[in-house]
Amino acid sequence: MLSMLRAAWLxxxxxxxxxETVQYPEERRPLPARWRGRIILSRDxxxxxxxxxxxxxxxxxxxxxxxxxxxxxxxxxxxxxxFRINFSRCIFCGFCEEACPTYAIQLTPDYEMSExxxxxxxxxxxDLLISGQGKYHGYNFYRVAGMAIxxxxxxxxxxxxxxxxxxxxxx
Amino acid sequence: xxxxxxxxxxxxxxxxxLTTVSAGLIxxxxxxxxxxxxRYGPNRVGxxxxxxxxxxxIKIFAKEDWIPPFADKPVFVIAPTIIxxxxxxxxxxxxxxxGIEVVSxxxxxxxxxxxxxxxxxxxxxxxxxxxxxxxxLGGIRAAAQMLSYEVFMGLSLMGTVMLAGSFNIRDIVExxxxxxxxxxxxxxxxxxxxxxxxxxxRLPFDLPESENELVAGFHxxxxxxxxxxxxxxxxLGITLISALIxxxxxxxxxxxxxxxVVWFALKTFFFICLFILLRATYPRPRYDQLMAFGWKVMLxxxxxxxxxxGGILLAKGA
Numbered sequence: 001m002l003s004m005l006r007a008a009w010l011x012x013x014x015x016x017x018x019x020e021t022v023q024y025p026e027e028r029r030p031l032p033a034r035w036r037g038r039i040i041l042s043r044d045x046x047x048x049x050x051x052x053x054x055x056x057x058x059x060x061x062x063x064x065x066x067x068x069x070x071x072x073x074x075x076x077x078x079x080x081x082x083f084r085i086n087f088s089r090c091i092f093c094g095f096c097e098e099a100c101p102t103y104a105i106q107l108t109p110d111y112e113m114s115e116x117x118x119x120x121x122x123x124x125x126x127d128l129l130i131s132g133q134g135k136y137h138g139y140n141f142y143r144v145a146g147m148a149i150x151x152x153x154x155x156x157x158x159x160x161x162x163x164x165x166x167x168x169x170x171x
Numbered sequence: 172x173x174x175x176x177x178x179x180x181x182x183x184x185x186x187x188x189l190t191t192v193s194a195g196l197i198x199x200x201x202x203x204x205x206x207x208x209x210r211y212g213p214n215r216v217g218x219x220x221x222x223x224x225x226x227x228x229i230k231i232f233a234k235e236d237w238i239p240p241f242a243d244k245p246v247f248v249i250a251p252t253i254i255x256x257x258x259x260x261x262x263x264x265x266x267x268x269x270g271i272e273v274v275s276x277x278x279x280x281x282x283x284x285x286x287x288x289x290x291x292x293x294x295x296x297x298x299x300x301x302x303x304x305x306x307x308l309g310g311i312r313a314a315a316q317m318l319s320y321e322v323f324m325g326l327s328l329m330g331t332v333m334l335a336g337s338f339n340i341r342d343i344v345e346x347x348x349x350x351x352x353x354x355x356x357x358x359x360x361x362x363x364x365x366x367x368x369x370x371x372x373r374l375p376f377d378l379p380e381s382e383n384e385l386v387a388g389f390h391x392x393x394x395x396x397x398x399x400x401x402x403x404x405x406x407l408g409i410t411l412i413s414a415l416i417x418x419x420x421x422x423x424x425x426x427x428x429x430x431x432v433v434w435f436a437l438k439t440f441f442f443i444c445l446f447i448l449l450r451a452t453y454p455r456p457r458y459d460q461l462m463a464f465g466w467k468v469m470l471x472x473x474x475x476x477x478x479x480x481g482g483i484l485l486a487k488g489a
Contacts, residue, residue, distance in 0.1 A: 004453070011207050011452040020209040 031109050036092045038110040039085055041125065042103065042134035049129065050104035050141060053080040057096035057105050065089035066096060075150025077142065083125040088118055102141040106134040182273055189262060193406035198224045200406075200447050207451040228399075236395035239301070246300035251390075251397045254293035254404035258411055261286040265414050266341040268424045268431040279340040280332060283415065284325050287370055291317040293404070294372070294379055298389035309388025312458060313379035316369060319465045320376075323473035324366035330359040330480040331419050340415075344423035353420040358476040360420040362469055364442075367416065369465070371408035373446055375453035378461060413442035 022029055044050050053070030071081040096105045115121050133139070148154045155162035198213060198221060205212025213220035238247055264279035266272040276282050291314060298310020332338055334355060335346035343352075353360050369376040380388030390401045417423055417438040424431030426438075456464065 008448055008452045012448060014207045014209055017209050019211055021211045023211070 031111075035109045035111070036094045036097075036107040038087070038108050038113055039090065039092075039096065039123075039128065040106055040108055040130045040134060041083060041128045042106055042130060042132065042136075044140040044142075045133060045138055046140060047131075048077070048142075049079050050102045050139075051080050051083065052078045052102055052104070052141065053083075054078075054101060056099040056101065060095040060099035062093060062095060063089045063091055076147075077149050080125060083128060085123045085128060086121065087113060087123060088121040103134070103136040103139050104141075106136075108134070178273070181271060185262060185267075185271075185273065186259065189259070189407060189410065190403070193403050193410055194224050194228065195221075196406040196409065196443065197227060197402070199443070200450075203444060203447045204451050207448065231399040231402075232396060234395040236397060239303075239392050241302045242392060243300035243302065246296050247392075248397070250293050250297035250300060251393065251400035251404070252293075253296070254290050255400050255407065257286045257290040257293065258404055258407040261411050262414070264340055265411075265418055266344060266423065267414075267435050269341075271432065272341065275339060275341050278338045280328055280338045280343075280419075283340075284321070284328075287324075287411075288317075288321055290370075290404075290408070291321075293401075294389045297393070297401070298379075301389070301392040303392055305385045305387075306389050306391045309379045309381075309385050309391070313372060313389060316372070316376065316378060316461060316465075319462060320366045320369040320469075323362055323465070323470045324370060326470070326473040326477055327359045327362035327366060328419065329477050330356045333480055333484055340418050340423075344418055344425065347422040347425060351420065351422040351425075356420060356476070356480070358472055359480075360416065362473045362476065363419070364412075364416060365469060367412035368446065368449060369461075371405060371412055371446075373405070373409065374450040375455050376461060377455060378458055381455055409443055409446050410439065413439045413446065416442050 042050050051068075053068055055068065055070070058064075058066040058068060065086040066084070067086075068083040069081040070078055072078050092107065094107050097107050100106075113121070142149055142152065142157075144158050144160075146154060146157055146160060201223070202212040202214075202220065213223040216222040216226050238244060261283045263273040264276045264282050266275070294313035294317070295310045298306040298308075298313065301307070331343055331352050334352060335343040337343060337346075346352075372379050378388075379385075380390065382388075385391070390398055393401060414435075417435060421438050423438075424435045426434035429437075
């Protein structure tokens with residue numbers, strides 16, 4: 001009996017405790033440093049699309065929310081013709097970012113993506129592509145890769161030696 | 172003529188005030204529960220979230236009023252109105268101040284007990300007409316719980332009746348001028364309060380609608396405004412029991428300085444908050460524990476209180 005009265009009194013005293021609630025839109029908690037939020041496609045330092053449409057992200061995605069189509073421009077650079085992420089399916093696991101060989105696809109700390117319509121959650125390439133480089137600065141895939149594209153032949157990449165001319169070898 | 176108008180003003184004024192108060196209790200309860208659980212509660216709609224009540228009302232009026240095809244239609248529709256009507260009728264005999272009272276019945280207290288017994292029909296019929304096993308179980312529990320708690324609810328009040336020498340609640344309040352009955356009738360008050368909680372089937376005695384085993388008990392099948400009536404009926408019941416405790420044990424409108432109506436409102440408000448504190452604190456007992464507690468503890472205490480009070484009064488030769 002006494003313990004019941006004590007219980008009521010203790011509950012009453014909770015009135016003067018600090019509130020547990022965070023008043024969300026006005027008040028926000030700091031995000032963890034590695035927060036995985038809205039997915040973006042970044043550009044290289046020259047402003048070109050980093051994505052080379054290799055399909056690795058789409059393959060890695062456990063919920064199959066990424067869909068894209070590869071194509072090539074006249075200089076031989078691969079890029080996605082369309083790139084579509086269905087955020088109503090996305091589970092923000094970050095596997096796409098891990099799979100990406102060119103730092104193109106990245107997860108950002110933005111989590112406020114509510115929409116009134118379901119189909120508004122399907123993001124197209126122009127919604128995903130940002131103008132900057134995202135988390136990884138100074139990285140330019142075609143500048144370090146050995147592949148030949150328009151304006152950059154084999155052996156002209158950074159830290160790359162010119163290819164050996166097998167016919168010049170005299171022994 | 173003036174007399175009739177005065178009565179009409181009191182009646183409709185009371186109806187308006189009571190409905191507003193019990194609707195406002197939805198907000199109060201949510202805020203207080205939140206307060207005691209380290210949260211804020213509804214604080215967005217209007218100042219302090221007060222307009223939450225309006226928002227809730229709009230929602231509940233606009234909701235689909237669904238009657239299940241397997242339900243017993245007329246009974247299903249009538250059930251929620253019974254609790255409202257019975258509770259409102261009980262308010263008729265409560266003297267809020269010397270001037271504000273609908274009727275000054277000489278059998279006021281008996282009238283209240285009768286009306287609160289009628290309220291049981293609402294719950295039982297709702298559970299029965301829903302034709303749903305959970306509702307029926309809720310209804311059965313309500314019937315057993317309310318009948319057994321009503322026994323000592325009536326007995327617990329007889330001490331005050333003996334002290335005041337009247338069933339008229341106004342006379343009982345007047346008899347408390349020297350000393351509030353909460354002191355000589357302490358056990359009567361405790362028993363009545365517990366019985367009152369069980370009567371309004373509020374936590375910890377909300378077995379008729381225990382959410383975690385019976386979905387929502389007797390009002391599982393109810394939606395829209397019919398559910399709203401059960402809801403408001405429950406809050407009306409809280410207000411009624413609080414007002415009665417105030418009138419019977421805590422001197423009603425009596426008190427220094429402030430006007431009588433303010434005293435009555437303050438005391439009633441205190442007991443309403445106590446009801447909510449009970450809900451915030453205690454878990455729900457098992458059904459057999461509830462019945463055992465009623466018959467083995469509360470009934471003997473009520474009887475003992477009655478006998479001792481009667482004995483003392485006889486010895487005094489009153």
